[in-house]
Amino acid sequence: MRVHASVLHLDLDAFFASVEQRDKPSLRGKPVVVGGVGGRGVVSTASYEARRFGVRSAMSTREARSRCPHAAYLGGRFHAYRAASEIVMGLLREVSPLVEPLSLDEAFVDLAAGGLPDLEVPTVTELAEELRARVAEATGGLTASVGVASSKFVAKVASDLDKPDGLVVVPPGTEADLLRPMRVTVIPGVGPATAERLRRAGIHTVADLEAVSLEELVRLVGRAQGTGLFALARADDDRPVVAEREAKSVSVEGTYDTDLTDLGLMEQILTRQGRDVAGRLRRHGLSGRTVTIKVRLHDFTTLNRSSTLPSPTDSPATITRLAKALLSELAASTDLSGGVRLLGVGVSGLADWIQEDLFGEAEEEVPEPEIETVPETRRGWVPGMDVVHDTHGRGWVWGSGRGVVTVRFETAETGPGPVRSFPTDDPALHRWEPPVTEPA
DNA sequence: TCTGGGGTCCTAGGACCC
């Protein structure tokens, strides 16, 4: 917790719905719901007019339609939301270089890194009001709610206190008094499950929480969450505003209107998703070692199966092959006949692929492979010895183990090429046979 | 036909290593 109220949290009001109303005057003043419009869609954002009918984020669209049949139901135009978001984030960066976006419609700003003459309450209040006016002007009328306080936690709580189109500055020293009467669910990380555990222990408000010892909290909710709650109950929050975060995983998933029962169709879906994930990895210059599939059954039971390669990949073929192998493994051990409602593919254990390659080149002299014929009887793949080929050309085995072989590809024209990984029994991978030369 | 999609973080157990 800082001495000054120098953390600002900005939240655009009913963001997606507001962009729609801005761009389509016929929707202004009317209930608008943006979200999944399919049979299993959920509400992403409801305009304030729709909220009056009880429509909420995360509610099923079916439920929303029954509560507010006359609302406009829209699937969403993400390019428009992204464009508006970029304008707002740009304005925030004019205030301070230290901006941490949480999503398209929300960000923290560290005012202590900006160029303010001082960080007293009147100064930050004036800045926040100016900022809100600039947001409305630059975005064609979108409104923002802003909270300013001495920590991220309290700034976020504050931005929620006077929604929509409000500003709350919490004077330093008054944080704990503000929080005490509030329900424990204001604390980030306290969702339904944790709230229920706390409720059973008679803890309903932040004041109740403050009265509980650290040991008791750890016993109730575990080490990490317990220590976190103990601090946040006292408004004790030193988390810094962090501008750049590196992605840790990339994934694609889909929920289908009718449950899937055909394994062949599921494989086709995984193939497309694997391609999409690989495309996103490549666009961001990333690659990852762990491929995960996610399978949600008709009864909402959710299963994950993952497999980790010896080195990172961004190859659609590799990701898709592993995803399919994980699915058939799962299908062999689990009854999927009741139907699958969601299927997804993700890659984690991300590495910066380009850098990794440079390091590899700089630190390891890659020996010319000794080309040899591999006796049929030999099992497995021998790093540095076995020469293989697939559609990428010829390469030599770089590493193997855990059912996976890693291959470094190289051509005479381009020199050392990418490293890719394959399951050891991958039929697409063949040992290289030296050409048969006719005797002269 | 309750319950999206894209993420993050934590826990817990087993393998493996020193």
Next chain:
DNA sequence: TCTGGGGTCCTAGGACCC
């Protein structure tokens, strides 16, 4: 034979957030 202890990696599941 009654067999430690810590650290890291991997896998699976779950809670949570926007």
